[in-house]
Amino acid sequence: MTDLRGLPKLELHLHLEGAAPPAFIRNLAARKRVDLSAIFDEDGNYAYRDFPDFLRVYEAACTVLTSPQDFHDLTLAVLEQSAQSGIIYSEAFVSPDFCGGGDLIAWRDYLAAIEVAAATAEAQMGITLRGCVTCIRHFGPEQARQIARCAQETAGGFITGFGIAGDEAQFHPSDFAYAFDAAREAGLGLTAHAGEWGGPESVRAALEHLHVTRIGHGVRAIEDRALVAYLAEHGTVLEICPGSNIALGIYPDTKAHPIDRLRRAGVRVTVSTDDPPFFHTDMHREYQALADAFEWQAEDFAQVNQTALTAAFCDAQTRAALA
Ligand code: HPA
Numbered sequence: 132m133t134d135l136r137g138l139p140k141l142e143l144h145l146h147l148e149g150a151a152p153p154a155f156i157r158n159l160a161a162r163k164r165v166d167l168s169a170i171f172d173e174d175g176n177y178a179y180r181d182f183p184d185f186l187r188v189y190e191a192a193c194t195v196l197t198s199p200q201d202f203h204d205l206t207l208a209v210l211e212q213s214a215q216s217g218i219i220y221s222e223a224f225v226s227p228d229f230c231g232g233g234d235l236i237a238w239r240d241y242l243a244a245i246e247v248a249a250a251t252a253e254a255q256m257g258i259t260l261r262g263c264v265t266c267i268r269h270f271g272p273e274q275a276r277q278i279a280r281c282a283q284e285t286a287g288g289f290i291t292g293f294g295i296a297g298d299e300a301q302f303h304p305s306d307f308a309y310a311f312d313a314a315r316e317a318g319l320g321l322t323a324h325a326g327e328w329g330g331p332e333s334v335r336a337a338l339e340h341l342h343v344t345r346i347g348h349g350v351r352a353i354e355d356r357a358l359v360a361y362l363a364e365h366g367t368v369l370e371i372c373p374g375s376n377i378a379l380g381i382y383p384d385t386k387a388h389p390i391d392r393l394r395r396a397g398v399r400v401t402v403s404t405d406d407p408p409f410f411h412t413d414m415h416r417e418y419q420a421l422a423d424a425f426e427w428q429a430e431d432f433a434q435v436n437q438t439a440l441t442a443a444f445c446d447a448q449t450r451a452a453l454a
Pocket residue numbers: 146149296297298324327375405406
């Protein structure tokens with residue numbers, strides 16, 4: 132069998148805060164004298180019951196990330212883990228909401244600290260990080276406009292994309308069209324979480340109203356044959372996170388997950404981890420599970436990584452260096 136760990140990997144869907152090792156958050160909480168014991172289980176892992184509870188725990192963990200230095204240290208810790216899985220390029224969702232509450236001046240400071248850590252990691256570990264500014268759906272369209280402004284003002288170079296995460300059951304994609312239009316005008320690549328908790332109609336609405344070229348998850352498109360054909364025909368890229376979907380109970384196991392069926396139907400699929408410590412995963416484990424369930428071989432993973440390379444929002448020079 133191929134050495135899956137050593138295989139160079141590209142990851143397009145990773146939430147920077149969601150990748151925080153529990154020990155990292157626990158240490159910050161102790162230093163800042165914040166009691167976060169309720170969000171950890173007896174083994175020290177993040178403890179949540181379901182997706183709404185996951186979002187609550189996620190946001191509670193973020194309350195101890197209160198300075199640019201915290202985000203600097205977080206970025207280094209996350210990239211260290213990523214590099215150990217063989218990741219050479221990572222596109223991470225970064226959230227001005229958790230970096231000063233959407234204030235533009237604060238956001239610039241936090242972003243500068245993240246970029247310093249990214250440069251250190253690139254020099255020391257050979258991993259390239261780019262940022263995709265993300266707004267949070269359940270924080271509402273007004274706040275999303277402010278987040279888009281942060282994205283606009285810092286677009287180019289490190290910040291390459293704009294996205295939306297959070298509770299897919301709240302609001303409608305059309306409510307966020309203004310924010311996405313602003314991000315598009317700033318030259319950013321666009322992606323939206325859809326088809327995770329919402330069905331095919333949610334994916335259709337994201338495509339129609341936000342004009343994204345990538346969909347975060349998108350797996351429930353499998354429930355609509357015409358939509359699958361549309362995605363294949365238009366080359367829409369799905370940022371698929373099988374371990375996340377399984378941990379959150381959307382599918383019982385890898386064999387039941389639609390990634391292989393979507394790929395066979397001609398949809399451009401990529402593989403990511405989403406929030407690795409929350410879902411007890413990493414990229415190596417994701418690859419191993421796909422190899423076990425679907426007998427994916429080195430050439431299948433090479434194709435998935437080629438798709439990620441062409442779909443990455445980074446500039447041509449960065450892409451060429453990764454090829
Ligand atoms: N879905 C929606 N919002 C999120 C996720 C997710 O999987 N992870 C972090 N924020």
